[in-house]
Amino acid sequence: MTRRPKDHFFSTRIKSTIKHIPFGKVATYGQIASLVGNHRASRQVAWVLHSSSHKDGLPWHRVINRRGEIALEPGEGFEEQKRMLENEGIQFDSTGRINLGLYMWDPGNLIL
DNA sequence: AACCTGACTTCGG
DNA sequence: TCCGAAGCCAGGT
Incomplete structure (x- = not known):
């Protein structure tokens, strides 16, 4: 996938990609950006989530x-996110981190 | 057009 | 591995 100079659908593609993350798996900001x-553009992924994840x-x-x-941050959604992930069977280690090697989504040959 | 803003990532120490 | 600084990018003002 090549980025065009004027890409009005950049945010749309980010949203579309995020919707493909399967239950019980996680993806990183950078991973979504690459896809x-x-x-x-990882910061842009964060921006999209911040501005329209609920909508x-x-x-x-x-x-x-x-x-x-x-x-x-705790109090800013941290607790809710952790609970939602645990509800999908994802476990956190003692330092509050997720084992990416175990839970990171493998998109394979994803076609948007 | 310039400047600011992020739920980030990478790099150097 | 932890921390701070720097890098990056598109959308919003």
């Missing part, structure tokens, strides 16, 4: 940072 064609009914809780941690 939509720009591995350096578009995205499985926002399945997106975490590179270190396997929930990016939200």
Whole structure:
């Protein structure tokens, strides 16, 4: 997937990709960015989630940072996200991190 | 057009 | 492995 100079659908593709994350799996911001064609747009993924995760009914809780941690701050959604992930069978280690090697989504040959 | 904003990532120490 | 600084990018103002 190549990024066009004027890509009005960048955010739309990010949302579409996030919707593909399966139950019981997680994806990182950077991973989503790569899938939509720009591995350096991780901050944009965060922006999309921040601005429209609820409105578009995205499985926002399945997106975490590179270190396997929930990016939200306690009191800002952290607790809810952790609970939702645990409800999907995902476990956290003693330091609050998720084993990415075990739970990270493998999109295979995903076609958007 | 310039500047600000993020639920980030990478790099150097 | 932890921390802070720097890098990055598109959308919003």
